[in-house]
Amino acid sequence: MSKKSSARILPHEEYVEQEYLFKTLRERKSTTATQELMKTIRHEILASTQLPMAMEFMETSLRHTGGMAEAMAHMAHYFTPFQTFIMSEAERDGGKFDYFIALQLLEREARCRAAGLAPPAMFLYQFEALSRNRLNYERGLQAIASDPVFDANWSEWIGLVRRQLGLLDIAEMIYVRSEYYEILRKKPAEKPFLFGEKEGRIALANRRKDPTYLFAAFQRHLNYPQVPRPVLEESEESVLAKLMRTVDKLEARMKFLEDEMRGGVDITQYYVKDE
Numbered sequence: 348m349s350k351k352s353s354a355r356i357l358p359h360e361e362y363v364e365q366e367y368l369f370k371t372l373r374e375r376k377s378t379t380a381t382q383e384l385m386k387t388i389r390h391e392i393l394a395s396t397q398l399p400m401a402m403e404f405m406e407t408s409l410r411h412t413g414g415m416a417e418a419m420a421h422m423a424h425y426f427t428p429f430q431t432f433i434m435s436e437a438e439r440d441g442g443k444f445d446y447f448i449a450l451q452l453l454e455r456e457a458r459c460r461a462a463g464l465a466p467p468a469m470f471l472y473q474f475e476a477l478s479r480n481r482l483n484y485e486r487g488l489q490a491i492a493s494d495p496v497f498d499a500n501w502s503e504w505i506g507l508v509r510r511q512l513g514l515l516d517i518a519e520m521i522y523v524r525s526e527y528y529e530i531l532r533k534k535p536a537e538k539p540f541l542f543g544e545k546e547g548r549i550a551l552a553n554r555r556k557d558p559t560y561l562f563a564a565f566q567r568h569l570n571y572p573q574v575p576r577p578v579l580e581e582s583e584e585s586v587l588a589k590l591m592r593t594v595d596k597l598e599a600r601m602k603f604l605e606d607e608m609r610g611g612v613d614i615t616q617y618y619v620k621d622e
Contacts, residue, residue, distance in 0.1 A: 354427045354495045362461035364398045369454035382409040401425050413596030414438040428490035436482055448575045452476050455572040467542050468569040469496050475562045475574045518561050522550040
């Protein structure tokens with residue numbers, strides 16, 4: 348069973364503001380450096396939420412490392428492991444995961460959380476995000492299993508999916524843990540079902556088929572946002588975003604070297620603030 352992180356379910360307004368943050372970053376990223384954007388957007392975020400304080404720490408991370416994922420990992424009480432995983436994949440050197448798609452994915456995922464999406468739909472959205480964008484299943488599913496949305500039964504099953512994916516069909520694994528499977532067997536299941544009758548019917552109808560049909564059917568019937576898909580050719584905005592991230596990282600490294608040349612690096616600036 349996956350070990351639960353310190354992340355917790357936040358109040359509704361936190362996710363509303365997170366959605367606004369990721370949406371605004373995506374819309375303005377092509378014209379402004381991320382570090383400058385964070386300073387501007389922080390003043391637009393609702394001050395009664397915890398997000399402005401989180402963004403301040405993320406700004407510090409951008410200044411010193413050129414990325415936000417490391418700061419998000421330090422704030423595991425606020426950002427979920429899945430959110431941190433998505434950002435780390437987008438910022439990974441040599442990675443092919445489009446930064447704009449990552450922001451759009453996080454934007455829609457925050458919308459799901461604000462709407463109080465049920466665990467089956469949340470899992471399917473997150474799992475489809477891994478599949479559509481060819482992200483690492485091992486680390487991705489481990490992050491999903493640690494999400495506060497899922498209880499111990501869910502975490503145990505997601506761990507099973509992580510170990511057996513590739514050996515068993517995902518539609519089959521969903522079907523046998525659904526209420527519909529229990530109805531057809533006409534006797535109580537050995538373990539509690541995680542998916543309802545409707546999800547079980549959809550999974551049964553899509554066994555041994557292309558997974559895209561399964562995802563499309565679930566998205567239509569469970570009414571969660573469509574998962575952003577990778578583009579075949581990089582857009583000018585995507586290429587520009589990669590160049591700007593590279594510049595951010597180079598600036599951070601140059602500042603680190605300059606501080607070292609002046610007599611040493613003040614390591615206290617890297618300390619996590621005591622909340």
